[in-house]
Amino acid sequence: MPVEISTELRLLVATRAKYRCEYCLFPQAVALHKHEPDHIIPIQHGGSTTLENLALACLRCNRYKGPNVGSFDPETKILKPFFDPRREIWFEHFELVGSLIAPKTANGRVTVKLFRFNDPERVAEREKLMRAGLYSM
């Protein structure tokens, strides 16, 4: 069942995020589908619909994350949580290498993998946006 998020709360989440996905940094202005507030800790895992537990997410990040909170690190096979935009800083977990989003930590690795940051079409799209000056860290 979808969770009701008030217009006011949606606006706060979007403005705080400067209208770009807090996971992959994709700008809402050029997205085909409107970004949505994502429950960082999903409701079914005890998360709440509050500003502290919401992050603006593009359709792809939101869909690939689904109800998950983490995954097994491809390097260590240890269960790690996803990057948390409320409690962590993006550039401490990721860096841009050309138009690829490269992970710098285990949390970054599971996020890049599960959210499919570097699917070929996403990398190609990011590259075009970078050339147009519409995508940066």
Ligand SMILES: [Zn+2]
């Ligand atoms: Zn995204």
